[in-house]
Amino acid sequence: MDGDGGGAYGSHTAEDVFRDFRARRAGMIKALTTDVEKFYQQCDPEKENLCLYGLPNETWEVTLPAEEVPPELPEPALGINFARDGMEGKDWLALVAVHSDAWLLAVAFYFGARFGFDKESRRRLFNMINNLPTIYEVVTGITKKQSKEKTSNSSSKSKSSSKILRQGDQLTKAPKISPPKEDEESGTDEEEDEEEHENTLCGACGDNYANDEFWICCDVCESWFHGKCVKITPARAEHIKQYKCPSCSTNKRIRT
Template sequence: MSVPSHPKSVDEIFQHCRSRREGLLRALTEEAEQLAAACSPERENLCLYGETDGSWVVDLPAEEVPPELPEPCLGINFARDGMQRSDWLALVAVHSDAWLYSVAFFFGTKLEKEQRAGLFQKLNEYPSLYEVVTGAAKSRSSHAGSGQPSKRRRVDMGSTSGAARASESPLPTGRLLTASDISASLKGRQAELFWPADKMWYLVEIHSVGSKNKSAKVQYTSGEFEELDLEETIREGHMSLITR
């Protein structure tokens, strides 16, 4: 699906900003060394841009005044060697979050009040870049498009002594959870839970099931627990039940 360069609807603006976020997230995590190398303090004022194709670039600010889009934080390269690398990445992440929201509401300023609120809910489905970079991602706000608060809680996989087992794709022996699976018989079953923020499937064990309110309590291999809204999880296709 192509990303509109001049989005107008809530969904188009969300798609536009989500693609830019993917680029920024990549720069601040898996490609952090490349980012740091591109931010030499000997260069002029530099900005970190997330692109609509999911890539990122460190470049000078736009020359036109006013620019086509709000500008990211200027001069991120000058602080690179003046603090711990993790602190520098966290600082850049904060400003990148601010830039993403400024871009979203730059396009969303012509939306109606309710539409702007809906746009914010969609954006807030994902943890902030700062939360991801610092490992402080604790919660997810709302299911995109549902308009209802999500019961999913973003756990910190690195907060316990054991690392959470994760993979890029679910086990071939598994299948997506369905509504007909929701019963007490799920207790003790193993499954995999998908997190869109890092695009990984995490192994969990189902500790309890609430058949009436369609909920479940699961435990990650790291020891972390999470309460799930099973109807939401099924709707999103985010749980793969490992077959016996």
């Protein structure tokens, strides 16, 4: 595992550390959402104390803690596997998510101290981190609920029951996949619609909607996802009658 997150000691910026933070965060979100069944299986309570690590290449790893003292980086929560079968699957994932958020902050500010960040650099780093939803918010669906509340409170027109795919500046129609963008009667309505799209967060990685990305909506939980995050292409989506996201597909199989 690349523990340095930025190479040897030297000149590093808050932006460098934030890129490392974001990559590790993406890996841990994958473990707790799109790769949740694989993650669940690896956290066998019969094994020794295990930790969940987010890696700088946007992947994750469940392994034993580092042996050296002190470790190269702050260590994640130890023994996450022991609680797996003692609580509801969703509650266990939420608990791991909380500890993952704490670990990511510890790693980021460890680098900040190690690279000698001043007060302004630390503030800039925290602000960049704080602009992202936490892993806990992504895993528990809090960001989805907030997005729905913004949608329901907006003055945009009511949407039809059919789902759509978002790609580029247009909303591409597809069976069972979110509401087509209606013709707006005023510039204000168009601006509100654009703002609503920008406030939409991916249920897998937690990032905002972007015009140049393909999105798909789950028919069960009605959450939006980047196609790349759930490995769905526009061509494949055209043939899906009812799309279920990874969480909705696997939650039924995760039981105490």
